Amino acid sequence: MRFLSAFLALALACPTGLHAVVSVSVNIPMAGAPLSGAQAGSAAFGARTPANPDFTLDAPRLDTLFQTASQELVRTLDGIAAIPAGQRTFQNSVLAIDNAYAKCSEAMAPVHFLGAVSPDENIRGAADSIRARFSDLMVDQSMREDLYRAVRSYADQGEALQGEDARLLAMMLRDYRKSGMELPAIERSRYMAIEKRLSELAQAFDKNLREWDDGLAVRPEELGGVPKAVVDGLEKLPDGRLRVSVEPTVYSQVMRKADSARLRMRLYYRREKTAAKANLPIMQEALKLRHESARLLGYKNYAEKALDGRMAKAPKRVWDLLLRLKKLLRPSADAESAEVLARKRQEVPGAAKLQPWDMGYYGSKLSEEALGFDPEEVRAYFPVEKIVPETLRIYEELLGLRFVKLDVPVWDADVQAYEIHDAKTGERIGRFYLDLFPRKGKRGGAAAYSLIQYRELSDGTFREPVSAVVANFTRPAPGQPALLRHGEVKTLFHELGHVMHQTLSTTKRWSFSGSSTAQDFVETPSQMMENFIWQPQVIQRLSGHYQDPSKTLPQALMDKLLAARNYHSASETLGQAAMAAMDLAYHSAVPKDILAVYRKVMESFTGESVDRASTFPLRFSHIIRGYAAGYYSYLWSRVFAQDVFSAFAAAGVMSPAVGARYRRAILERGSSVDEDILLRDFLGRDPDEKAFLRWLGIDPGRPQS
Template identity: 40%
Template sequence: MKTLSALLAGLSLFISPLQASAGSIASAAPPALPRAVGTGISFQLTPQQITQRYTSAKAQLEAALRLVVALPADQRTFANTVKAMESASADFSDAVEPMSILGYVAADPLVREAARSLEEEAGQYQVALWARPEIYRAFKQYADKKETLTGEDARLLEETERGFKSSGHALSEADRAKLSQIRQRLTVLSTQFEANIADDQGFIDMPIEDLKGMSEDYIASLKRTPEGKHRVTLAYPHYIPFMDGAHSAEMRRQLWTKFNNRAAKKNPPLMVEALRLRDESAILLGYPSFPAMQLENRMAKSPGQVMDFLKRLYAMVRDRGQAELKAMLEVKLQDDPTAKRLEAWETSYYGEKLRKAKFAFDEEEVAKYFPVDKVVSGTMRVYEKLFGVKFSEVPAEGAHHPDVRLLRVDDAAGGGTLGYFYLDLHPREGKYTHAAVAGLIKGRELENGRYQRPVALMMANFPEAVPGKPALMRHEDAVTYMHEFGHGLHQILTKAKYASFSGTSVARDFVETPSQMLENFAWQREVLDEISGHYEDASRKLPPELFEKMLAARSFNRGLLYLRQIAFGMADMTLHMIVPKETSMLFGQFMELVGLIPSPDGVKREASFGHLMAGYSAGYYGYLWSEVLADDAFTRFAKEGVLNSVVGMLWRREVLEKGSSRPEIDSMRAYLGREPNEDAFIQKLLR
């Protein structure tokens, strides 16, 4: 899933200058912000403290920029102008992002609301801040000197100039003001869109007869109402197993509709407005469309290249997807001889029935071998072997919830502590409902020569313990965990000089590559021996015969899976190209014509498609683009050894440590020793 830099995009100009509110430059430096010991973060904040700390952080940024602006033109250097702006922006981000994340994870609704307000205000603030002519003038006075720079310094100058261009400094004063207003409004729309999804905590209270087909453990995990019913929520640990196994077609229909209609009343108008404003911003800046603007600095360089890529993949998997759909319909015909098609709420159910019939294994049986604690500890051991690190669990003092765990990450070769990684693994009311990793503190070189230790946070919604059993994961949950942990490693193992290039601050169509590459490890016997162990006896690893069945089923319904991703990518790009006044019809057409699964009338699936309103706007294709590179990257491990530490350290050194301090394609070339290609990905598609 997405890194939270996508959700919190814009809290640093040079990471994303698109979300940044105006204020005058402060006349006096504020007192330093208090910093906690260890990670440097205190999550135990009241709404008032959030406001106070934000005000202080903004004052510090203003004071730092005031000093930059005041310099005479002939005294400007890279260090006192470009680097000083970067450092001031990074300091602001380090102060604000750990508070913004509380809008997604805090248990107290008042704290969540305060953090969301902060995120919105900070985004608006930075939009207007970096549109100020006096700040751009200071930058241009240095840039006009045309000094020779190399390496990351040269790249920072280039990216900073691009950021100022994006802020409209080549426009007239009136157009620049209009662009700033648009960008500020887009910040508000994005924050509101995500908040509306998070706040739609739907559920259905069901009598026991509606839970036929569900396991005893599943039923035991459900909250009981005073009336004796069982509450099935929209959280993944409830929703996914229910759609896979519940016998009641009517209750599956109701739950599917609630899940896919989250925020359906509030969000569609926000999306329509955002599409229009993005298009207006691109036109103001001289681009033919918003996608053309977004793709300028990505690996895919044009909307045409993206659509050609997606169409080519569609042609490869269309027939396979249609055959898979037909096979599931044949299973449904055994229940309903008059059936003509599969409904959207039936695909998971009949897909699971067909998978069990073909491969003779049950996910509930598999889950017994993947206790959450075992997956957590085993994943650490695997990544220790691969990447030359050492994980230690330390007290998560000051964390935002008692369930949160904290890992210290040390360099195994004696290089000291590299960073910290929070794990927030289980669902709760008001928490972000998907899986993501937030970079809270960016790794970067500080003015005193010390390297700042990065801090990251994983948010996930894995199953909780039930009476008599620990928390257990399905294998797909273990894959997700290894993926998300990969985002954390990308953040923590960085050696980038500047925050703008640190960790996951890479091209949006590359950011998933390191984590998608690691998904492959969850299918390797050597790795499964590390991360699996029966909950009753950890020495009992995943049985070989069960593993063989899982491998045989790995490509099951793969055609439909990729058609769904292609449909999302095409819908995203087309919505941003056409800019319709109503989104549901077009979105639904792509889901039906490309994804092959129609939605009933009145369902607004795009209302909960948060990617389109965050960092993946005109960028959802990036999941597939990144996967091509990820599969190519894994070929070295497949050939030279799954747990080969030499290859692992090469990946760490050439990709994870670099971030975007050089073009991502150069990092891939350095790791592979050749040009990247699609061969491994295409072979997987055709298996």
């Protein structure tokens, strides 16, 4: 689930202006807009002005910064609203609003970021409390009727706009419409009340999950099979027993390793109680209100509303993909389940079926036996001192860049800063930070933060973008350098893929800069880059044993690593497709029984009956938070990631020529044109699913009836 946390962090750390509050997607069909030529983006490349965000501010100064930035935002927006009718221009109205939010977002960058990364608890606390106030301010400003009227009255003048400017106006009008601004007064106030209630429900749903604290008290001898490191980490109770909590990390470790089926069963049933009673009515109410709000705006259902402006455009295209995947993946997934059941029968002769508490356990046994793969062995070849510089060199080579290490003040001694230059012209493009290791209070998981975005300034220069990779890679064991798991190398490639998307923009308007694309496209550049770490030639370059760097990953280990990649991947992908289908089903019609719909969709996708005690949707918070009718985005982005990578693969993988084309056609253009057009310009044809299916191990040439 790491990709989703990264995704969420992006959304949180991304531009916080009008469209980010009203709706994070900005994609509108503007086929034929002047910027659609693959070279067009480069025309905007120009002198850069740094914003110099200060990430060493203390708590009181963060508060001053917020006061100043919010006052200036409100003052500027007041001024825009007060312009007399007849004097409105694109510059003094539409562009002025975009720039006001951009300026505020630039000023607020340290606040957004330090809440996640500052080593100082006071600073994190101050930043979080300011963020909550800032978010209220943003909601109030984005709902201002006088500003909507300002934009509307400019639009009514009918001035002909081109390219990004035409797109910016259309996007603002669409976002205002989708936030209920065009409704008659009574309906509008109902719409606002629904939005407010939905936000309360989302917070309550999350709070119930966050505060849920449950587990089993077990005797140490019941934990046979569970690794010592996991057992040592369990809480010791006064009576000598150990507490196995239902918290996700402990839960999955114990469920995969505990030999006692009885223990796994008890833990499974205990976990299914998680916040279920409290969250069922919350989810029911939220789905009902979302449906009502979509109907108020004239949509058939919430899924139609959510997809208006995304790359997929309408639910039917997503359903088509999911149902196609179901059909194509089912035979392999069924075979995988049969193997797991056969493995169970070796220990439980005659077992009729796999129980929900068997899958992880026998699945993990089977994969260890089949692959004979010890991730620890691979790690010895991935020391961080080798991986990070070599990864950066690969990015430099592919994209025609040069990264120069910077000596600037940072928020923690572990952090490294780099300046990005164009390799050919030497021009300075932007900056990024790497903050790779855990420390107390730092945000968990991995994410790419877009801190400052490229845009045209009033003096004709361009704002220099700033991004950061924040991760929590394994710290060095005593006497060893930091060694990365292969999955962590993948994370580094993924997050840097986002950072390049965020910093290489040459769009004029802030709203279209960097990774401000439609939600169902934003993971395409990052997932595309993950492909590189599965290429033998790249693994050779990246690896070097920590005791003898001249020794790259041996062929036998390489073979095992590559074999592990697709091992039982059909079941996993089918499961994701099923969850995406469940999410879409919930937002297509108000379900009478949330859990019955869940069981029906899962059973239809996997062909296996779902345990009646399972309450999975009631702890699946993506649906309640930012991913309503959006869980499909991961698979959807992946289809295009694989299609884009196929161009690299066809040119021998490490191809600077394809990299340059990718940079110009996709990375530099942000969301300034439709994502379909970006892809068509890069690929020289319409995007398709063939590479994605091959990646899943399915022959795309097979006739699909």
